[in-house]
Amino acid sequence: MSETVIKCESVYKIFGENAKKMLEESNGNVDAKTFQEKGCIVGVNNASFEVAKGEMLVVMGLSGSGKSTLLRCISRLTDATGGKIFIEGQDLLQLNNKELIELRRNKMGMVFQSFALLPHKTVVENIAFPLQIKGIKTEDSISRAMEMVKLVGLDGRENYFPRELSGGQQQRVGIARSLAVEPDIWFLDEPFSALDPLIRKEMQDEFLRLQEKLQKTIMFITHDFDEALKLADRIAIMKDGIIEQLDTPANIVLNPATEYVRKFTEEVPREKVLVIEDVMDSSNKDNLGDIKVSKDDIIENVAEKILTQEKIVGVVDSNNNIIGSIKPSTIIDTVFGGRKNYS
């Protein structure tokens, strides 16, 4: 992946009166317990990572793990206590108020868990809101907002008030609003957590469709591990403010870094997460059958094809070169057992 859009260097967020002073004294060794005894709560503890252009980083953690706090540090809704944050090379913490507003007006969009729509504005007014804040003429902002209404499939409801919409529809409005200014960076704070499971799935698919089209740089917060697996390019798993592991979904499932992460991966149906490349045998390229599978296929989708073959199936890359092979027994292992191999 190419250029870095978001870059965090040991970011800390500590709540409490003497937070700044205590952080300086601790020399970077922040221990949540000792801080708590002194009346400070550690929200984010030494977070360092980068997000590349067009990448989707999902931050996963249970409630109180600091994931939302981390997001708010990066959007500077709250000021980080320590560390550095760069947005497209700009030092976020050095921006003055005016520059920050400019940045938000043009570069950032955010979706909230409770939708955070303005109750006194209609759907189209809500979506046009960030445009009008920028000072765009009413007519232009409304016509642009109508495009967004169509994009999220709410045509015909543009004059409804938020209270007249279902949760899923409200969040569509939230998404449309955050996209109205065509931001490069898209923050989503548990956008689907307040929705019913069926609607959630629908919204996730919708979201993937949008992302396919828009290719934004995304930070997505969730407490749902399945959701993280489904959407993420990379996942950061947080616990008590610390990023426990940051890796691709497959690597997290295959190689959980800590006991905490392993617990999440236990119940995961790996055939849905892993692709052929993750489990293939790259040393054996001989003695193959006629059927080939792509290295990027998700196991579940090609399992039947492989299992019905008598011969070993070849694996090809995007240029159709054979790069390895896969045995039906490997598939069976992956689905039904052999977990020890990976843990």
Next chain:
Amino acid sequence: MEYLKKYPKLFQWLFLLIVFFALCFAIEVPETYKFIRGQAEFVKDPNQSVYFFLGKEVRYYAFDVFWRLPPLLGWLPIWINDSLFFLMNEWMPMEFWNEDTQEFKTRPLLLQISRNLTAFMTFLIELIREILLGGLETIVAFTSWDFIDAYPWLELPGLPWTIVAAGATILAYKLSGKGLALFAGLTMVYISIFGQWKPSMQTLSFILVAVPLSFVFGISLGIAAYKSKRVENALYPILLVMQTMPQYAVLVPALVLFGVGDHAAVIITMVVAVPPMILLTILGLRAVPPEVIEAGRMSGCTNWQLMTKVLIPTARRDILIGVNQVIMVCFSMAVISAFIGAKGLGFNLLLALNQLNIGLALEAGLCISLIAILLDKMSLAWANQQQDYFGNLTFYQRNKNIIFFGGSIVVGIILAYIGTFVFKDTFNYLFEVPHNKGISTADFWNKGVDWIFDTFFVYIKAFNTWLIVDVLQPMRALYLRMPAVATLVLAVGAGYLIGGIRSALVVAALTLFIALSPWWDRALVTLYMATFGVVVSCLIGFTVGTLCFQNKKSAAFMLGVCDIFQTFPSFVYLIPVMMLFGITDTSVLIAVIVYATIPATRYTIEGLRSVPVGLHEAATMSGVNKFQRLTKIEFPLAFPHMMLGINQTIVFALFMVIIGAFIGTEDLGQYILKALSDKNGAGIGLTLGICVAFIGLIFDNLIRTWVEKRKKHLGIA
């Protein structure tokens, strides 16, 4: 012993009551004690005791300290008064340029500020008044009397009533549609043909200055308090006292500071109307969900945009209640400030009541209530307005309201012109129906009142006598029989049992202030009337509220009725009761009961409504019947909210009791009314007002503390 452990609170309360009654019986009434009817400080009775403090002489009748505390704060009103006079007339003399005499003049700073403020307010009121009614003060304000003498045609002609009526109708139509337009039209026509046009427009001009100013000040201070904890802490105690301060009481200092007239009325109205606006603004802004604020920030709002486009609109509900309160208070004050020379309907109403011309009072009262309701509904509709971005409107559709208004101006002027021919020898009724020249139903009402009196005199009298002799007099005697020490013990004990040491100290301080003022006896009378009113109001309010709650429609209907009743200026309530019961304590108490029942009913319904649906269903599934559900589930859960209703009921009752002084009661209100016509009245009026406010605050503190604890206990905080 077991009971003691099981219900420790109950026994603590019992113990407190036993101590209270023991003290009551142990302390004898001193033989020399009698309820003092005159003002002690003016009577030089050799039996009086005297002390000096800060150079002020305080005279009082001394009793055993257990019976009545000596008025150690008796110097306070005199001192406040002297200080005010000093500030106004002697403090910081400065040179000011005088436009009229073209020279510098030495004046105290405060006096100059007061004069400038007065001039400004007068200008605003006169401007609107002269647009509506005509006149020349506005032009004079920009030029001079000589100028207007030279060009007499420059005098503002005033609008014919037809144009104002049409304007109000069109505005109502634009804001909310046919229903409100009809109401606006009918109200205006009614006002005109009943000959109330001039006073109504005078009142309206007063309102149109007072409401926007109060709104702007209230919301700005509310925002300041929301943003800065320090501002809030500084404002909060003042707001609390102002909320429970009777409106009468603030009139007197206003008299000293700003003199007599509409301008003083506007300024003092703002003082009363701004506090609820501030409180509701803070409340509303606090309740905005943090994510909505973050959404605003992420949309790139500047602080100003965040406030005006996100926070205030989202907090709209509470802010609108604030506007509603402002309008209510302003109309209420429009009547009361007639005491300090405000013109308009209020003045007519007071005059009519003074002459016992119930019919005239009724007409003026109806006018003022109608205008109040109209403005209230219009302001609501204005806030809820919506924009249509997609309607493909023609020029005519887009501007039809303006076109119609333009048309009505032309028609109105033509009509007024025709009127000059038609009504050559009399008044031009198509321009303005003069006061007392319209249709009047006053005679009808007066005859009705006479008829009621003639027909039901026996029954009314019997009821009246029974109430006064068998209920009110004994109750009053009981209240006056309480030794000061016993009352203090009761109040402080209740504070301690409800809210611990903190509450006890607050209550003790508030009670002591009243006990050490020269008006403890009067305060007890106020308290007795308020107690009677509150008890009856709560009984009625709870019953009516509970009954109406059984059905969704009746509940909504009742809340609507409460809304309308609340919009009536408080003084208006005196009219019908005087019709029926004449000038007696009964009248005042019935007005108190009617007025105070509004919050009791409203909060009962709202409290019952706030019980979660899930609990209803759970209760139904465990097989309770309607009555059990009410007593076991709904009442206990709704009770904290209903207690807040009682709190409001107490404040409303106190207000009305004090206003009742107009009819003639013997409580604190009577003294406030007296202070109005006393040149040294400012200090007395203010101190009396604080006394009444403190009575309210004592209950406020106890009830709020209890409600908070209870809510925490029930987990519905």
